[in-house]
Amino acid sequence: MSAREKVLDAFEELLLNDGERGATLDAVAAQAAVSKGGVLYHFKNKDALVQGLTERLGDLTAVDTAAMIADPRGPSAYYVDTSVYDGSAIDRALIATARLAQEAHPVAREALAGTQRAWYELIEEEVGTRAVARAILLLGDGLYYNAVLTDEVANTQALGSGAADRAELLEVVAMLKDQAAARERAGGAGDPA
Amino acid sequence: MSAREKVLDAFEELLLNDGERGATLDAVAAQAAVSKGGVLYHFKNKDALVQGLTERLGDLTAVDTAAMIADPRGPSAYYVDTSVYDGSAIDRALIATARLAQEAHPVAREALAGTQRAWYELIEEEVGTRAVARAILLLGDGLYYNAVLTDEVANTQALGSGAADRAELLEVVAMLKDQAAARERAGGAGDPA
DNA sequence: GTCTATATGTTGATAGAC
DNA sequence: GTCTATCAACATATAGAC
Numbered sequence: 202m203s204a205r206e207k208v209l210d211a212f213e214e215l216l217l218n219d220g221e222r223g224a225t226l227d228a229v230a231a232q233a234a235v236s237k238g239g240v241l242y243h244f245k246n247k248d249a250l251v252q253g254l255t256e257r258l259g260d261l262t263a264v265d266t267a268a269m270i271a272d273p274r275g276p277s278a279y280y281v282d283t284s285v286y287d288g289s290a291i292d293r294a295l296i297a298t299a300r301l302a303q304e305a306h307p308v309a310r311e312a313l314a315g316t317q318r319a320w321y322e323l324i325e326e327e328v329g330t331r332a333v334a335r336a337i338l339l340l341g342d343g344l345y346y347n348a349v350l351t352d353e354v355a356n357t358q359a360l361g362s363g364a365a366d367r368a369e370l371l372e373v374v375a376m377l378k379d380q381a382a383a384r385e386r387a388g389g390a391g392d393p394a
Numbered sequence: 395m396s397a398r399e400k401v402l403d404a405f406e407e408l409l410l411n412d413g414e415r416g417a418t419l420d421a422v423a424a425q426a427a428v429s430k431g432g433v434l435y436h437f438k439n440k441d442a443l444v445q446g447l448t449e450r451l452g453d454l455t456a457v458d459t460a461a462m463i464a465d466p467r468g469p470s471a472y473y474v475d476t477s478v479y480d481g482s483a484i485d486r487a488l489i490a491t492a493r494l495a496q497e498a499h500p501v502a503r504e505a506l507a508g509t510q511r512a513w514y515e516l517i518e519e520e521v522g523t524r525a526v527a528r529a530i531l532l533l534g535d536g537l538y539y540n541a542v543l544t545d546e547v548a549n550t551q552a553l554g555s556g557a558a559d560r561a562e563l564l565e566v567v568a569m570l571k572d573q574a575a576a577r578e579r580a581g582g583a584g585d586p587a
Numbered sequence: 588g589t590c591t592a593t594a595t596g597t598t599g600a601t602a603g604a605c
Numbered sequence: 606g607t608c609t610a611t612c613a614a615c616a617t618a619t620a621g622a623c
Contacts, residue, residue: 204606220497222415226599237599239607247599303496304413376569397588418616430618432589440617 205243208233209253216254216297221304248308251301255312258298261291262316269323276323277337398436401426402446409447409490414497441501444494448505451491454484455509462516469516470530 211232215224226247230237244250265283272279286292295316301309321338328337395403404425408417419440423430437443458476465472479485488509494502514531521530 218498220414222497225597227597236608238601238609241600242606242608245600300496303493304415305411419618420616428588429590431591434618435588435590438618 204233204235204239205253208235208240208243209250209257212250213254213257213293213297216300217293221300224300251306251308254294254297254301255308258291258294258312258316261294262319265291265316266319266323269320276320276327280320280324280337397426397428397432398446401428401433401436402443402450405443405447406450406486406490409493410486414493417493444499444501447487447491447494448501451484451487451505451509454487455512458484459512459516462513469513469520473513473517473530 208229211229212224215228215232219228226237226240229250230240233240240250244253269276269279274282283289286296295313298309298312302313317338324337401422404422405417408421408425412421419430419433422443423433426433433443437446462469462472467475476482479489488506491502491505495506510531517530
């Protein structure tokens with residue numbers, strides 16, 4: 202493995218385990234088993250490290266969306282299935298990038314937004330209905346996750362905050378509730394179709 | 395307002411806007427319009443500040459769960475409805491705490507877990523089915539949000555990662571998809587019951 | 588209760604040896 | 606390509622004046 206990749210792996214690992222604050226140049230150097238000077242040879246400053254990670258996420262997103270398209274169950278099934286963290290390469294890159302985004306790194310935020318956009322487009326195409334696609338995406342990624350990672354915190358009027366949007370989401374939840382009640386009556390975990 | 399609360403508000407505000415890294419003692423002092431010494435009089439060190447915030451979250455969670463119980467639409471409707479960030483006191487405390495949890499503050503992680511537990515218990519009681527309750531909670535809070543904020547990153551075998559759990563979640567998504575298709579056929583956004 | 592020093596450790600980054 | 610100084614900037618925390 203190239204030394205550059207080794208350094209990037211170290212940065213990612215530290216972000217996952219210790220957060221952004223723990224991912225200092227010293228710590229990255231130690232984790233990658235090189236000196237600080239060695240790290241700064243491959244990445245001239247910390248921003249370059251962040252940049253390197255977002256580029257990795259971009260590459261992995263391309264691979265992921267290809268798999269999403271190829272999955273016979275359809276994009277949304279693939280999406281939810283893989284939304285459970287299992288330590289895959291894209292999971293790691295995604296969460297590491299999320300840690301950076303939390304600390305207001307614009308580059309990291311853009312990278313995350315790009316990944317989500319790619320997911321959304323495929324799901325929207327599959328289910329047809331805008332509301333359901335958004336619901337699946339929001340319910341999957343998590344409403345709060347969005348709030349934490351985007352500028353929704355600063356901008357309360359971001360997408361998904363409107364009363365009408367909220368009502369649509371509530372309908373979906375009502376659907377889930379009704380379906381659960383029906384299943385209770387039928388008494389089993391059988392085919393919901 | 396007490397000076398203590400003013401300092402805590404400043405800490406919270408900085409966490410929301412600038413992340414954990416921006417919430418330095420200097421910055422907190424400036425935001426609260428007191429000196430650093432003034433901050434350290436009310437909170438003897440930074441950990442005490444974190445502690446103060448988590449206690450605030452605990453208090454707000456108690457208020458929130460009471461409202462959740464009182465809501466005639468039921469806990470899950472209340473839950474999803476209020477999962478959209480709107481700058482309420484609990485939203486702010488929650489996200490500020492989340493920022494700290496991201497940086498591996500154990501106290502903050504426990505506080506968040508406690509809040510989620512309170513929500514889960516009410517939703518589980520309402521819908522009856524374990525799987526649906528978990529789905530609503532996970533789909534609401536976000537699968538990734540969980541991964542980011544808990545030790546799921548370090549511990550891949552955390553709840554919700556099992557193949558059976560995953561299959562249950564997929565069924566719920568299939569339900570959503572079927573319902574969306576049925577609604578498309580009916581041609582409207584009408585009553586899903 | 589609130590302020591001003593001040594001590595002490597870290598962090599990101601540079602310069603230059605090997 | 607990789608390392609060892611070395612530095613200025615900044616962070617937390619203490620001591621003690623007012």
